[in-house]
Amino acid sequence: MPTARKKPAPAGPSILSSPERFLCRDLAWLEFNRRVLHMALDARTPLLERVRFLTIYSNNLDEFFMKRVGGIRHAVETGETQPAYEPLTPATLLHAVRQKVHELSRQQSSCWRDMVRPALRESGIRVMSWDELDAMERAQAEAWFRRTVFPILTPLAIDSGHRFPFISNMSVSLGLVLRRPGENEALFARVKVPNVPTRLYELEPGRRYVPVLDIIRHNLDDLFPGMEILQVMPFRVTRDAELETDQTDPEDLLQAVEQKLKKRRFAEVVRLEVVPGASPRILRFLMEELQLGPEDIYEVDGLIDYGMLNAVADLDLPQHKFSKWSPLPPAGLEDDEADIFARIRQGDLLLHHPYESFNDSVERFIEQASRDPKVLCIKQSLYRTSGDSPFIASLIRAAEAGKQVAVLVEVRARFDEARNIEWAKKLEQAGVHVAYGVIGLKTHTKTSLVVRQEGQSIRCYGHIGTGNYNSKTARLYEDLGILTCDPAITEDLVGLFNYMTGRSLQAQFNKLLVAPTTMKRSFLDLIEREVAIQEKGGTGRIIAKMNQLEDRTVMDALYAAGRAGVQVDLVVRGFCCLRPGVEGLSPNVRVRSIIGRFLEHSRIFFFGGGHADPLKGDFFIGSADWMYRNLNTRVEAATPIELTTHRRHLWKILSYCLEDRRQSWLMRQDGVFDPVSTEGVESGDPSMIGVHQRLMDDARAEFMRRHGGDERIGP
Numbered sequence: 001m002p003t004a005r006k007k008p009a010p011a012g013p014s015i016l017s018s019p020e021r022f023l024c025r026d027l028a029w030l031e032f033n034r035r036v037l038h039m040a041l042d043a044r045t046p047l048l049e050r051v052r053f054l055t056i057y058s059n060n061l062d063e064f065f066m067k068r069v070g071g072i073r074h075a076v077e078t079g080e081t082q083p084a085y086e087p088l089t090p091a092t093l094l095h096a097v098r099q100k101v102h103e104l105s106r107q108q109s110s111c112w113r114d115m116v117r118p119a120l121r122e123s124g125i126r127v128m129s130w131d132e133l134d135a136m137e138r139a140q141a142e143a144w145f146r147r148t149v150f151p152i153l154t155p156l157a158i159d160s161g162h163r164f165p166f167i168s169n170m171s172v173s174l175g176l177v178l179r180r181p182g183e184n185e186a187l188f189a190r191v192k193v194p195n196v197p198t199r200l201y202e203l204e205p206g207r208r209y210v211p212v213l214d215i216i217r218h219n220l221d222d223l224f225p226g227m228e229i230l231q232v233m234p235f236r237v238t239r240d241a242e243l244e245t246d247q248t249d250p251e252d253l254l255q256a257v258e259q260k261l262k263k264r265r266f267a268e269v270v271r272l273e274v275v276p277g278a279s280p281r282i283l284r285f286l287m288e289e290l291q292l293g294p295e296d297i298y299e300v301d302g303l304i305d306y307g308m309l310n311a312v313a314d315l316d317l318p319q320h321k322f323s324k325w326s327p328l329p330p331a332g333l334e335d336d337e338a339d340i341f342a343r344i345r346q347g348d349l350l351l352h353h354p355y356e357s358f359n360d361s362v363e364r365f366i367e368q369a370s371r372d373p374k375v376l377c378i379k380q381s382l383y384r385t386s387g388d389s390p391f392i393a394s395l396i397r398a399a400e401a402g403k404q405v406a407v408l409v410e411v412r413a414r415f416d417e418a419r420n421i422e423w424a425k426k427l428e429q430a431g432v433h434v435a436y437g438v439i440g441l442k443t444h445t446k447t448s449l450v451v452r453q454e455g456q457s458i459r460c461y462g463h464i465g466t467g468n469y470n471s472k473t474a475r476l477y478e479d480l481g482i483l484t485c486d487p488a489i490t491e492d493l494v495g496l497f498n499y500m501t502g503r504s505l506q507a508q509f510n511k512l513l514v515a516p517t518t519m520k521r522s523f524l525d526l527i528e529r530e531v532a533i534q535e536k537g538g539t540g541r542i543i544a545k546m547n548q549l550e551d552r553t554v555m556d557a558l559y560a561a562g563r564a565g566v567q568v569d570l571v572v573r574g575f576c577c578l579r580p581g582v583e584g585l586s587p588n589v590r591v592r593s594i595i596g597r598f599l600e601h602s603r604i605f606f607f608g609g610g611h612a613d614p615l616k617g618d619f620f621i622g623s624a625d626w627m628y629r630n631l632n633t634r635v636e637a638a639t640p641i642e643l644t645t646h647r648r649h650l651w652k653i654l655s656y657c658l659e660d661r662r663q664s665w666l667m668r669q670d671g672v673f674d675p676v677s678t679e680g681v682e683s684g685d686p687s688m689i690g691v692h693q694r695l696m697d698d699a700r701a702e703f704m705r706r707h708g709g710d711e712r713i714g715p
Helices: 013-019 025-041 046-079 090-122 136-151 212-217 251-265 282-289 306-313 340-345 359-371 391-401 417-429 487-501 519-535 553-563 628-632 644-659 691-706
Strands: 156-158 173-178 186-190 200-204 208-211 228-238 271-275 295-300 351-354 375-382 406-407 432-434 446-454 457-467 477-484 513-515 541-546 565-571 591-594 604-607 617-621 633-640 664-665 673-675
Touching: 025 046, 025 617, 025 673, 046 228, 046 271, 046 306, 046 553, 090 295, 090 306, 136 208, 136 212, 156 487, 173 212, 173 282, 200 212, 200 306, 208 212, 208 306, 228 282, 228 306, 228 553, 251 633, 282 406, 340 359, 340 457, 340 477, 351 644, 359 391, 359 446, 359 457, 359 477, 359 519, 375 391, 391 406, 391 417, 417 513, 446 487, 446 664, 457 487, 457 617, 457 633, 477 617, 487 513, 487 633, 513 628, 519 541, 519 553, 519 604, 519 628, 519 633, 553 565, 553 591, 553 617, 565 644, 591 644, 604 644, 617 644, 617 673, 628 633, 628 644, 644 691
Parallel strands: 271 295, 375 406, 406 432, 541 565, 565 591
Antiparallel strands: 156 186, 173 186, 173 228, 200 208, 228 271, 351 477, 375 446, 446 457, 457 477, 513 633, 541 604, 591 664, 604 617, 617 633, 664 673
């Protein structure tokens, strides 16, 4: 890891107060998605994983438009000026977003057309257009269409007797201009391409696909018999999905969110995607009906629906995928019948997913608690969980067994609102005490508490994590958690749940850093401590790993630390609004990003404290990024990691990230990231295999060591 120290540079007052010291969040986010797209462009990525990353890139971009672009458009339309800390006006930003999206879309189209699709064909997987089908293949597709798709379709005419139809968010449609034989009047119509039964039809024999959109387009005569079809134009709309509520009464919150979900369906359109050569006539008509300007139209020179490629990415072809990985049971929990509470009493468990099994640890913790007659109470916060969540079943079982169960369900978790409302109602029906959050705050903390009768006293057990209680994403997202019965921490958890479910005003905690009460000030104090150590002749050191970095107070503190000579390394997967390495602003500050097979999601914070041995510094893990919303308007929790063995593991994670030359990107002053150079590094160097592979190898080796090298027990 870098240790060279630059002398503090004199800071000019202009750069320290200028909005230019911060990067634009939205452009930084698009830069992050460029790194995601690179995984599809990178020939080292297995073929079907390249297909998957094409779909992930598109899904990310869809969310960006739904979450962010509507707000920018509104600012432009209402003439709002940018805040003092923003370097770009809304109009300038909207133009910059449009330019960047067009640039990335061209790269995506080129990747699919010139790289991935030909490579699929060479591997016996063909995604074909209608024009590429032979007569027998067309006959097969047409027969399937008549049998399976045709009954679902609902052609909608648009004229004086038929109003312009509602076009749902993210839907793909065909716009048509029709004419009755012998008449001159042009008529408009719209056909929605259904999501079921499939969007990519597989021909027999298999591994040959044709988009359902193409099949419908070339069988429109079946939908409009006797009509003359003059023009056809595929298009796709994206609607604004911002969902915020300022309701103050928790009883009203559920109803308010349900009402907003209904309104979201009809929110304004923020993007209209069309193919090259789109019909000017249909395009003008859609722009008028959807109230769009030229800046809202995005021409897609490639697939208009990359999501359909998930059917290809899901193919069971191990040779074209990342090597299979099965998460390993944590030490002491290899036996399915093991008493997890006895194991926790032996000492805290630091969990690292997906290298260690979420099912065998966190799921088991709640499941065993639900069945244990000694357990009196279970409390848990749920932000996002899977559709078939085992946690819901365990919590209901516990309530039905007479245990006291309290659950904080965050019904405002964007895009999971409907699912969370459904879970909340099911839990309430089972007798679970359900709260919907703290007034004015979103609940984002990942915490659980179990209260157990042991002899004449009770003991509390807790889990604090960096990731959601989601069994599916736990196999794809890299996260950390700790299972503990440390009385100081569990006492904090009791207070935290009282804060979340009741009317507690608790502002002090033993060990936990809690937002919005203590966390931000604690992190700022730790940064300032490293500055003081540096200024007294010691060695200041800060390493922080997170998903996003945007809080301006924290960034200014990091700038000051860098100018004082503190070595600051930031590992930020997503967007980062800090400018690293700028003389007079941020010397000694470096930013890198890790993108790979697992989504880096854990938050680790290290402050050296002037110690030569890093294991004597301060380590924290938690649910919060260094963003304004996390530190000021959400309920978050971070816990110190105190055992030396656990600190050693966290230090290894951070070291691997900073050493990595396989899946790392280094950030430039202008916010652009470049792949880390491999020049002069031998191919056998561990840094060349990537963070994820190194940690999988280490986890497997440790598992084998515990079992005496018996390979039969391995994954």
